[in-house]
Amino acid sequence: MPAADAARARREGEVLHLEGRLDRAAAIGLWPTVQALADGARTLELGAVHALDSAGLALLAEAAARMRAGGAVQVLGAPAGLAELCAAYRLDPQLNYAGALA
Secondary structure (H helix, E strand, O other): OOOOOEEEEEEEOOEEEEEEOOOOOOOHHHHHHHHHOOOOEEEEEEEEEEEEEEHHHHHHHHHHHHOOOOOOOEEEEOOHHHHHHHHHOOOOOOOOEOOOOO
């Protein structure tokens, strides 16, 4: 049985779901999966993410950027610490660099 805080990614239609603890180890382990699942996704669902650090934020930002290549991206859910990390790294709520062209 997987640990309760284990990071996972799955895709349902156009929704990419991420869950668990998104830290450095998770970001490294999930990156190949997220790359494969992000193309064609339109929504990034973060409701089941319960913790993240700057490496986890980088994973989310890169996933959103990859998804954005196909059009607008919607980010749902606000894990604890996301707003503070976004502010520190100048990301908007859609995980786009503030001031960047959409």
